[in-house]
Amino acid sequence: MTPVEAIRRKLRSLGAVLKDSAATEHERANAKALKATLERKLRQEGIPTGDWTDVAFRFGRTIREIKTTTSSPPPTGDTSNTAYRLGRALRQGLKKWRLT
Numbered sequence: 001m002t003p004v005e006a007i008r009r010k011l012r013s014l015g016a017v018l019k020d021s022a023a024t025e026h027e028r029a030n031a032k033a034l035k036a037t038l039e040r041k042l043r044q045e046g047i048p049t050g051d052w053t054d055v056a057f058r059f060g061r062t063i064r065e066i067k068t069t070t071s072s073p074p075p076t077g078d079t080s081n082t083a084y085r086l087g088r089a090l091r092q093g094l095k096k097w098r099l100t
Helices: 003-019 025-045 052-069 080-099
Strands: none
Touching: 003 025, 052 080
16 A cells, blocks of 8 residues: 555544544544644655546556556557557556545
């Protein structure tokens, strides 16, 4: 698990504490303080927030990786290879997005 995933998991658990009606006032205050600290840490690292912009960010990063790690398609003009790689990148991006 990457450090970013660990921070996001902690943020989700703190959000659950904040929504819990049985949580005491002191628990909520501590959760708010910890949540603000973790969010500030994510912003300083330049990590997207986890909404739709995060999906677009990961998609762009995956496309960039594909461009750098794969050779260019053959000059025959066949677009099926490019479409296959694009579909694979979309599928991998959606898998990562669903896990977070």
